[in-house]
Structures are given as structure tokens and as C-alpha cells.
Amino acid sequence: MKNTTPRAAPPLFTRPKNSPIDGVGIVAILQKPSGPELLLQKQFRPPINKVVIEVPAGLVDEGETAEESAVRELREETGYVGIAAEVSPVMFNDPGFCNTNLNMVHVNVDMSLQENQNLKPELEENEFIEVFSTPLKTLYAECKRLEAEGYAIDARVGTLAEGIEVARRWKLQ
Template sequence: MSAQGSKVLSTAPLSNEDARWISLVKTQYTDPQGVHRDWESAERRTRPKGSLIDGVGIVAILQKPGEPPSILLQKQFRPPVAKIAIEVPAGLVDAGETAEQAAIRELKEETGYVGELVGSEFGISPIMFNDPGFCNTNLNMVHVNVDLTRPENQNPQTELEDNEFIECFTVPLTDLYVELKKLDAEGYAIDARIGTLAEGIEIAKRWKL
């Protein structure tokens, strides 16, 4: 479903009492010289009890014999930036759910594709913090292979919630950096997770790592 057509109507201050998903907090701490300082930040209210992470980001690589690998991306309107963002599939973990389970579930719900976790230690990243100077939100990046020859991946059907308007598309993995530059020039917001991945690929190519 297309992400086009959404727009911000208004913005207003939000108190902690009225917020459902986040809280604003002031942290008092001491720096290395013993000076007392304050820090303002945001915290999620959605992390399940006992979980180390809020959610997962999914690096889904689509593969078909004889064709170069592609990465599965999404277009989704994000009100905080008033733009359609280019992102990897992602979502919050449910109670009692592992990062791998959350990634496979979210991939199927948001894109219709059925994937498998990449083997070895590369499958699940270390815990990553999206913007540690602003909020405590964290996640695991989960690396998933999507075999396009599997019958269940021939005609993928999404299972979106009524407030989700997500458009999926693919980009050849080797062209990711160039394509994101084009999308940025067209006015899309580039999510830092996919932007950093693209820069990593470009660095590896340029320095022949």
C-alpha cells in the first residue's frame, strides 16, 4: 500500500501524562571531573518485561539463482520528520519473543516474505542504540535471507495493521548507496540504519576491504 498522501496537520506540546508510548526524563549525573550535570532525554514505555531490546531492524536480502542479491526496503510516512522515510522492515518485539522470532514475524506481516536467519554469528547484531544522546531506544539488526524460489515467496501478501501504510521495493545491494542518494534528492528521509549500511558497503568497495 502506498505511503503517498499522508501529511502533518498540526503539532503541539505533549505531557508525560498524555503520552502513551514515550516519557520525557531528566537524568542527573556526574562527569569525569565530578561536576553534577543534567541531561534531558526520552524513554520508550513499550519494552516488554525481561527483554533487553525494544525492537528489531531486518536486513532482508532477496536471492534468486542467476541474479544479483537485492535488499528489501520500505517507504513509510513518518510524522516526526513530515516525510516519507526509506527504511528496512522493522518492528517492536512482543513479550517472550526473541529477536529472531520478532524479525521473521515482522518480515512476514509487513512484506509477505518468508525468510531464514543468516547462519553464524552474523545473523543477529550486537544491541544497537538508535540515538543514545536523545533516547534509550535500542534494537538488534537481524540478517535474513529470502529465497525467491520458495513457493510461499512467489506472491507475498502483507498482513498490515489498519494504521500501517507501507510500500515495499527492492534495490540491488551493490547499488544501494547510489539509489539512496537519488531518493534523498527526491525529498525522501533516509533512515540512519539503511543509510549507514549503504555507507558501509560503499566504504568496503572504495577501500577494497
């Protein structure tokens, strides 16, 4: 029997008025003595019923630039403070299904700053985020290991890992 009970439709728009984007993904590279590491997080996502490996990310607030949003979201979700250095072209998350989009924003994190030593995330009541970093050099292998452990890999993280792996295999400089 087909269910004909009407359901409330999800909101159609997450994009603030007069903004070209819905949100930002943040590429925060931590310069450590052992080499550069990508800041990642683990967060449970109910639609897939799994903990997902993600870059810090979030929605843009009305009147906010991609750079401002990235710096704010990085601080709120991870406690790190940084400076936006680069903004990608607009990227569509899954244009076959929806129109949500984002800019990837590269944020420089100065590990010598006191604020980046004693982290104080400002999570929302319904956010449960575990922050960690992994060497850029081994990101591809780390994604495979984490997937084997049962984690889901967010497309932004997976695509970044694939890009690094392609560059490594083809010796691109």
C-alpha cells in the same frame, strides 16, 4: 507567551518486560539472477512529515526473541517468509536522546519458495507500506537518488549504504 498547558507524556518504555531490546531491524537480502538486492520499504512518518526509506522493522512482543520478531515482522510488513540467520549486538538508536535499542537480524529469504512468489503482507490498519528492493551494489547511489527525490533515508539504511560504500572505496574484502 510560554505555553504552560500540561500535555500527556508519551509512553516511556517500548521494551517488553524481561527483554533486552525494544525492536528489530531486518536485513533481508533477496538473491536475484541480477545479483543480491536489499529489501526496503517506503513508509510515511508523521514526526518528520516525510516518506522514509527503511528496512523492515518492528517492536518485539513480550516473550519473543529477536529472531522470532524479525521473521514475524518480515512476513507481516512485506509478505516474505524467511529464516533468521544472524543477530547483531544490541544497537542504540539515538543514545543522546533516548534509550530505545534494537538488534539487526539478517534473514535468509528463499526466492524459490511459492510463498515468496505470491506475497501476502499482513499490514495493521494504520500501516501503509510500499515494498521494493534495490541492488546492494548500488545502494549508496540509490539512497542519494531517493533523497534528491524528497525521501528521507532511515539511519539504518544509510549506515548500511555507507558501510558498503566504504568497503567498495577501500577495496575491503
